[in-house]
Amino acid sequence: MPPASPVDRADLRARVTKAIDAILARQRPRLDAISDELGALCDALADFQLDGGKRLRPAFAYWGWRGAGGEDSDEVVAAVACLEWLQACALIHDDVMDGSDTRRGAPAMHRRFAALHRTEGWRGDPEGFGQSAAILLGDLALIWADESYHTSGMPAEALRRGQPVYDEMRTEIMAGQYLDVLEQARGGSSTERSMRVARYKSAKYTIERPLHLGAALADAPRALVDSYTAYGLPLGEAFQLRDDMLGVFGNPSHTGKPAGDDLREGKRTVLIALTVERASPGQAAVVRRHLGDPYLSAEGISALQEAIESSGARARSEQMISERTEQALAALAAADLTAEARQVLDDLANAATARRL
């Protein structure tokens, strides 16, 4: 067997982590110079960022670049690592908004700082302190995303080409998050509306936009950008549909979230919209009774799982995932890109939508 390629997936993950670490190493002395009390912010972001996530977004951006004929370099890895910082902002702020307790198997950032407040016996409301700290940590992550991009060492001209993609992607994420919050508030369950939230909050920015970023950095022709859309959009939706399934049926040791957390939070996912559309009166009553109950018991979770399953929503969701993944793979097969990128993007399509239940 040949030695592992220097650009295989685990290796790329490690290089992205190194780039993230380099940003932290640059920020720490800057913060220490202001006050020795700011180390807690760096520690928190280091724990959050260096835990070895899947690094899916940088991987898609990197292969968007390589697929367009861009050469491997540490500079491009540092530039696309910005997407992990952006994701950190989105997740940390999302957890504040949802009031989530855990993330990646550890306390959510606002819980971590609430705990610090309690340990230190400070004044006022520990939860309020935790929320404030998490809002600021998310802001720092958003700022450091830019720094990761601009200090990557990529040619200025390439960075300038990527900037509009990066800008539009960031606005889309925040818009998608707002639509998500709005959807929970309306309590609606239309598949169409849920799908739109999924598209902007997650699908586009997990796959299509990262590919576009890599393509823009490499000055790819319009046809390749379009191919990336034809592959990335359905795959992104399949990814989000899978994520919704994992939120309901997934193994907590894989998801990093307690079982039933999405159900307890009452998330209006596509899976839930499909359930409500298909539900018998009895199944609908189960959804009304249990979905969004903050004290949801193990029995309540089982009842909801059963309703989702027996309504046919789970099967329909699996079918939607398959259709979209096949559509993505067909677009990939037809795309004009390097053979190595085609192979890796094929692998990544499976990694992003695999059952892992």
Next chain:
Amino acid sequence: MPPASPVDRADLRARVTKAIDAILARQRPRLDAISDELGALCDALADFQLDGGKRLRPAFAYWGWRGAGGEDSDEVVAAVACLEWLQACALIHDDVMDGSDTRRGAPAMHRRFAALHRTEGWRGDPEGFGQSAAILLGDLALIWADESYHTSGMPAEALRRGQPVYDEMRTEIMAGQYLDVLEQARGGSSTERSMRVARYKSAKYTIERPLHLGAALADAPRALVDSYTAYGLPLGEAFQLRDDMLGVFGNPSHTGKPAGDDLREGKRTVLIALTVERASPGQAAVVRRHLGDPYLSAEGISALQEAIESSGARARSEQMISERTEQALAALAAADLTAEARQVLDDLANAATARRL
């Protein structure tokens, strides 16, 4: 009388507002294309941003550029308008963290969206919805700050020079905000610690850093950058000390905040630290009893004002403002910069620290 100079202060304010409006005009169709429900975000940011603030930060950045010999242009105005977006992020997130009701005489963003939730009769907690919307609005403002900077039309080389200043400034603000939150939680009242919070949360980023940004865009010599620090740091502290005074003694119709709001929130400002240091046992009891009381009455406000006054803290604070303003003006007189910039920075020093009580 000659016609008003094209670069006088009111005119610059109007041009900054125009640049802000141009960003909104660019974002609105982008958001509308995602969903017609996103207009509420644009409307909210438009109301927040177009109300005719003082535009102090862009003014200092602009005059930092002009002082270094940079020519007037719409491009430099568009670039420095990024500071108003950054400020919007800081204020919107700050109001969430402080639980403030009003800003610039209107409901704070989180209150505005909580009211929308109530009007629409949506599900769940209106306050939670308002907070989520405000977190996302602050994120959008932070993102649009970048877009304002990068799409300003300034030469790429100039933008590249300004980027590290812009990055460091943004990290400093968030660090300063965290120290502020920490200071409230600790309930400490050391003048030294309060001064450090004031320095990072506000002083540096209101005056010194904007001047540095203008200087970097213009490729100013090191000596001028140092002069901007010698002028900007003490002036920024004087500005923040004045802001603290306005928060306690100011006229609500000028501050845009209800009387006593800072006292009700229990802000650990330098003014409060000075009071605690100088307080007689009776004055100290007044501070302990009333500071941070969310239901603080008009009598409570008067009692606190009286304690701050009679302890000598108000006079000491006025003295500190005078000392710092004089120090700044002396540094300005000694600086090697264009005559016009010197004149305007002299005026701005007075505008930033004027009593306006």
